[in-house]
Amino acid sequence: MxxxxxxxxxxxxxxxxxxxxxxxxxxxxxxxxxxxxxxxxxxxxxxxxxxxxxxxxxxxxxxxxxxxxxxxxxxxxLIENLAVYASSVAAPAATPGNLRESVRMSAEAQARTCYDHLAGRLGVAVTDAVLARGLVSDDAGFAVTAAGRAWLASQGIDLAALKGSRPLVRSCLDWTERRHHLAGTVGAALCGRALDQRWVERIGTGRALAVTPGGRTAFRELLGLELPARRPGGAE
Amino acid sequence: MxxxxxxxxxxxxxxxxxxxxxxxxxxxxxxxxxxxxxxxxxxxxxxxxxxxxxxxxxxxxxxxxxxxxxxxxxxxxLIENLAVYASSVAAPAATPGNLRESVRMSAEAQARTCYDHLAGRLGVAVTDAVLARGLVSDDAGFAVTAAGRAWLASQGIDLAALKGSRPLVRSCLDWTERRHHLAGTVGAALCGRALDQRWVERIGTGRALAVTPGGRTAFRELLGLELPARRPGGAE
DNA sequence: GGCACAGTTCGGCGGGCACCGAAGTGTTCG
DNA sequence: CGAACACTTCGGTGCCCGCCGAACTGTGCC
CATH class of the missing domain: 1.10.10.10 (Winged helix-like DNA-binding domain superfamily/Winged helix DNA-binding domain)
Structure with missing residues (x-):
């Protein structure tokens, strides 16, 4: 082909x-x-x-x-990268056509899945936190540190088990925030953990996620993140 | 868009x-x-x-x-990734239609540029060598090590100067070798160095590169690579 | 066993796009 | 200054593709 x-x-x-x-x-x-x-x-x-x-x-x-x-x-x-590049080219794609669509786009900007990892403001915030806390380093490339390895183990995520053909950590450019968020098998494992522990839950059939009250507590305790209480369709 | x-x-x-x-x-x-x-x-x-x-x-x-x-x-x-994915799907793209095209495809498999970094067998060999020598680590992500930082400095490549929006090191899947090679700004800097020092030179107008005799010496001394003497269109 | 549902196949229709030649514009060189 | 070169614009032509409705097949439920 x-x-x-x-x-x-x-x-x-x-x-x-x-x-x-x-x-x-x-x-x-x-x-x-x-x-x-x-x-x-x-x-x-x-x-x-x-x-x-x-x-x-x-x-x-x-x-x-x-x-x-x-x-x-x-x-x-591939598809996500094409969509990101397309959205970066002038003359943006469709703006919200109605209130429902506007609500949906706002929810997706807050938190959503990007194939298998967290994206949106939540994804960017989580990425900033793991970098700030030294769990992942971007000094000389993008890599999990020793402290990060231990932290992930405490969350039931074993790096050795994640090794495979995919990169462990990869930076994925977010199309709503235009900033990077954590992808790769570690990013996917964190997303899976967040869903399993019900820190986040899906909204409807789209990619949007809502942070649960329990999730707000978990993100504060584990990563020091103060996430706003989510109001469907409302202001932050 | x-x-x-x-x-x-x-x-x-x-x-x-x-x-x-x-x-x-x-x-x-x-x-x-x-x-x-x-x-x-x-x-x-x-x-x-x-x-x-x-x-x-x-x-x-x-x-x-x-x-x-x-x-x-x-x-x-984007384009390279699309081409790589396309070539991985069954029913491969065109096979060489004549001897000239076969020679060209063989040359590109040996060594070529992939936009701005080394690809082909040379690119993969260089990547294997920097990993084996501990200059780049893929234990917990893809990152330049302290030894790698020093080695790059000895080649006139300053990591601090390379920092920017692009990742420093990125793994790029090679479509001829189906293995990863070093991309990112470090990969680009190495390619630039190889061209500047005339370790490699371009062949015609395509992406193919030839390793020069001086380059064979440099790659052996710097990375322990024994590259075959290149015969245009011939066997290794 | 019959009905409803999910999905498939196929022929027809309409719209869009790739290609080119001819005529034109702008640049360069003798 | 005129000829040659590089490229652009535009109208015409032919081909391809997306869409759908009708008829069909396979699955599941009452």
Whole structure:
């Protein structure tokens, strides 16, 4: 497959909408994606088949449902990086068309998942905190320090178990905050921990997350973060 | 700009060919790119205008020549990452159509520039050596060690001067070797050093590099690398 | 076993885009 | 100053693709 063929897969507003939705890290059904993108089931079916054949998505059948998800972390990083670069080019993408959309975009700016790690203001704040506390260093590259290794172990995150083909820590540029946040397998593990411990919970079907009261306490105690009480759709 | 619009810029074989050519890090004229891609000057002109307007390329006029280059390192990383992912999907892109193309692809596999850093077997070998010698560590992320800082200083590369918005060290997956090589500002500085000291020199107008006899000596002395004497188009 | 649901396949329709040649503009050189 | 070169603009042509409705298939539930 060539560069223009891969790019062609994403050069359509319906397929692009599917991929952006799937950046929440979850599996969606074909019907859900059709409704999300506002197209008919037949259109969705055809587009999904092309995305699967092209290697960006993976599928799984369960009874009469066809579930699809992003094929792998590299596909997710590709799509996120394209979206970040696109949003940095002048003439920004759509502004909120109505109140509901404005609320959604605000929620996503607060906290959300970026494929498998925390993003939005929460993601940036967590990244600033781990840097400030010396748990991760960016002096000579981006690496977990010895203190960070111990801290992660106290959170049940074993670095040795995370070693693999993906980088342990990677900096991911946030499209809402335009600042970096922690990605890589450590970033994913932290996100998983936050969801498991119910420090954050998902809002609806999008990528938005809400910090729970218990989460506010945990982030204060573990990282010294004072997070605002979240009011749905309201001011900080 | 949205994801599908940005992807649409690359979803055409002519524009994709332009961007791949520009991954050599140099500026090309519109006429050179037209010939490279096998299209007429008018076609090239229109495509280049779209790529510039879309933020992937930057242009500069000099007399009757229009020079274009990749807009910034992020654009280069995007294109390289897309090309790497595309090549990893089954049904590989074009195999060499003739002897000349086979020779060119072989040369690029040996050593080439990947936008601004060394890639190919040379890039991978250099990366393996700096890891083995403890100049860069990947234990807990990708970072230059204290020994590496000193070594780079002995090569006239000052880390403090390299600090900026780009990561110092970044791992870039190589599409010919399918292994990682050193990217980021340190990777770029090393490549610049190798070109300045004439350890490598460019071959023709592509991205291929040849290791010079002086370079073979330098790589052996500095990093313990035994590089084969390069025979154009021949076996190792 | 029949009905409802989820998804697939296929032919038709309309819109958009890549390409080029011709004519033009701007720059450079003899 | 005129010719040559590099590039641009624009109208025309042909091809490709996204979308959908209708008919179909497979699954699940009552």
């Amino acid at each position: 060539s560069l223009d063929q891969l790019a062609g897969l994403l050069a359509d507003r319906t397929r692009a909408a599917f991929c952006m939705a799937l950046l929440d890290g979850r599996a969606w059904t074909a019907g859900e994606l059709a409704r999300h993108a506002g197209v008919s089931p037949s259109t969705a079916s055809e587009h999904l088949s092309r995305l699967v054949a092209g290697g960006l998505l993976a599928e799984e059948r369960q009874g009469r449902h066809r579930y699809v998800r992003l094929a792998n972390p590299a596909a997710a990083a | 949205s994801l599908d619009q940005l992807a649409g810029l690359l979803a055409d074989r002519t524009r994709a060919a332009f961007c791949m050519a520009l991954l050599d890090g140099r500026a090309w004229t519109a006429g050179e790119l037209a010939r490279h891609a096998g299209v007429s000057p008018s076609t090239a002109s229109e495509h280049l205008s779209r790529l510039v307007a879309g933020g992937l390329l930057a242009e500069e006029r000099q007399g009757r020549h229009r020079y274009v280059r990749l807009a910034n390192p992020a654009a280069a990383a």
